[in-house]
Amino acid sequence: MTPLIAIRNLYFAWPGQPALLNIGELTLAPGERLFIKGPSGSGKSTLLGLLAGIHAAPRGSLHILEQDLGALSAHKRDRFRADHLGYIFQQFNLLPFLSVVENVTAALTFSRYKRRRLTAPAEQEAKRLLAALQLPDALWQQPVHQLSIGQQQRVAAARALIGRPELVIADEPTSALDADSRAAFMALLFAECDHQGSGLVFVSHDTGLEPLFSRVESLKALNGATSC
Numbered sequence: 001m002t003p004l005i006a007i008r009n010l011y012f013a014w015p016g017q018p019a020l021l022n023i024g025e026l027t028l029a030p031g032e033r034l035f036i037k038g039p040s041g042s043g044k045s046t047l048l049g050l051l052a053g054i055h056a057a058p059r060g061s062l063h064i065l066e067q068d069l070g071a072l073s074a075h076k077r078d079r080f081r082a083d084h085l086g087y088i089f090q091q092f093n094l095l096p097f098l099s100v101v102e103n104v105t106a107a108l109t110f111s112r113y114k115r116r117r118l119t120a121p122a123e124q125e126a127k128r129l130l131a132a133l134q135l136p137d138a139l140w141q142q143p144v145h146q147l148s149i150g151q152q153q154r155v156a157a158a159r160a161l162i163g164r165p166e167l168v169i170a171d172e173p174t175s176a177l178d179a180d181s182r183a184a185f186m187a188l189l190f191a192e193c194d195h196q197g198s199g200l201v202f203v204s205h206d207t208g209l210e211p212l213f214s215r216v217e218s219l220k221a222l223n224g225a226t227s228c
C-alpha cells in the first residue's frame with residue numbers, strides 16, 4: 001500500500017542554528033492517526049511545516065502520497081499542500097470578518113482538486129462538516145470573530161477537512177480548551193477523519209490526549225535514530 005507519509009534520514013536546521021531534526025525513518029499509512037509529542041523547542045512545529053511543504057529539508061527524503069516534496073519548487077509545494085492537506089493551526093488563522101461558512105469554503109479557493117472531490121455543492125458540504133462538528137446552525141452566517149474560542153476551533157477543523165484531504169495536520173489545536181471541550185472535540189475530529197478517510201498527524205504537549213491515539217511517537221526518540 002502506498003504510504004501516506006514516508007520519511008527517511010530527514011535532516012533540518014534553521015539558519016545559524018544546530019541540527020534540529022534528524023529523523024531516520026517515519027511512515028504513516030493512509031487514514032492512520034499519529035500523536036507526536038516532545039518538549040517545547042524540540043522541533044514539532046518545524047516537522048509539521050516540513051510535512052506541509054512550508055519549508056524544505058536540505059537532506060533526506062520526505063514523500064507524501066509518493067510525491068517527493070524535496071523535488072518540488074516552493075510554489076509547487078504550495079499547490080500540493082492546497083490539494084492534499086488540511087492544516088489546523090494553534091491560533092486557527094481564520095479570516096475574522098468572513099462568515100463561518102465562507103471561512104470553511106475558503107479552503108477550496110486554491111484547489112480545483114479539492115473542489116472536484118466534493119460530493120455536494122461547496123456550501124452544503126461546509127454545512128455538513130459544521131453540523132458534524134456540532135457548531136450550532138444559528139452561527140453559520142456570523143462573522144467568525146464573534147464566535148468563542150471553542151467554536152472557532154470547530155470552524156478551523158471544518159476548513160481543514162473540506163475537500164477530503166488525504167492528510168490533516170493539527171498543531172496544538174486544543175490548547176485553549178477546557179478538558180471537557182477537548183475530549184468532545186477530539187471525538188468529533190476522529191469521527192470525521194474516519195468518515196472521510198483522512199490521516200491525522202497531531203502535535204500536542206497534552207499527554208492526556210495520548211491514550212486516544214493508536215500510534216504515538218516521541219520526537220526525541222525519532223531524532224538521532226538515523227537509519228542506513
Ligand SMILES: Nc1ncnc2c1ncn2[C@@H]1O[C@H](COP(=O)(O)OP(=O)(O)OP(=O)(O)O)[C@@H](O)[C@H]1O
Pocket residue numbers: 014015020038039040041042043044045046047
Ligand atoms: N522560522 C524560524 N526561524 C528560525 N528559527 C526557528 C523558526 N521556527 C522555529 N525556530 C526554532 O526552532 C526550534 C524549534 O521550534 P519549534 O517551534 O519547531 O518547536 P516545538 O517543539 O514546536 O516547540 P513548542 O512546543 O514550544 O511549540 C526553536 O529553537 C525555535 O527557535
